[in-house]
Amino acid sequence: MTAPPVPPVALTLRPEVGRLGGSNGRYERFLADLEGLYRDADAYRRALAADDGRPVYWVESSQTEDGPGGLITGISVLEPGTVGEEYAMTRGHLHAIADRSELYVGLAGRGVMILDDLGGNSQVVEINPGQAVYVPGGWVHRSANVGTERLSTLFCYAADAGQDYAIIERAGGMASLVVRDGDGWAVQPNHDHLGYTVLPA
Template sequence: MAAIAQPVQLRPDAGSGALDGGSERYEKTLRELAGLYRDDAAFERALASDDGAPVYWVESSTVDRGPGALTVGVSTLEPGRVGREYAMTRGHLHGKAEHAELYYGLAGTGVILMDSLDGESRAIEITPGVAVHVPGHWVHRSVNVGAERLATLFCYGTDAGQDYQLIAEAGGMATLVVAREDGGWTTVPNPDHRGYRAGAVL
């Protein structure tokens, strides 16, 4: 009989975005997000003053890879804007599209932006103590609409996988989260969005 996975204690640090007890980390710099924002000129201006530090990072714990296993982690996104658009993660649909994901706010003010594969869009604010349940078949990303780091605790089935290319192929998500003239955030349609590819549901 194969050895079973061992329990671990996880301690998220909302301020630093660290996950004590985690086993994996990845990060993205602004330069690695070329093509994510619509305003190319604003992106080039942001790059000109960028120091190369990560703009978002993920620390996670995966103790098993078999059926029923969970990946738990902390996603941290620095504040800022590129043109009118707020700082955001790349976003994804799960490789097994039926898999859901849970986000729980630890720090900051953000939006979980979602597109269903049948044409609906939702933007739900997330703050400390607020959870957002993303059902299966919804493309989703985090957007930081505040002045501080946005940190969320997340959990999904390890075998769900992620499809990051889907959004780029569609010309971005259907909705943009942008700054209002009088402050705060709002959503507007993305004129570049071409719809998600056939066969996205696996």
């Protein structure tokens, strides 16, 4: 007997308040969760001492089906700010099934995607409202907010992809840093970067 089809799901994007209507998952990350993310440890400690306890970023997502045929769709919302010279950013990840790709679409704010492949190539790509970034499998990626308002992006990836968040920590951070440059942003090499090691499953 054939299983009944999965019913469609309607979602409502609300980037102005950072919400996804119809979502069934949410997580938040606070500054205290991000120790080791920024290269200037002293600046991080000063920021933590002055922190007001609000989340730095959060994700609301919708997952209806499991396995490679299903998709996880969500909204990622990153508040503006800097720690030292680096702009606020997400933890970033490589998918646990490394060949899984992901699509990001800019909804609100000004941001960049920081991307490294496992072979030593690094790119930084703008993502603003109406712009999309396709992240192929095998690329470590994170978002940074280079504006003065919330950065909201829509994302979509295979439900079985998973995330390896620790790969960036093991590498001493990503290969590129996105830092303040006057009223804009610039890319600097991260001299602490050691290269990526993918642990066996």
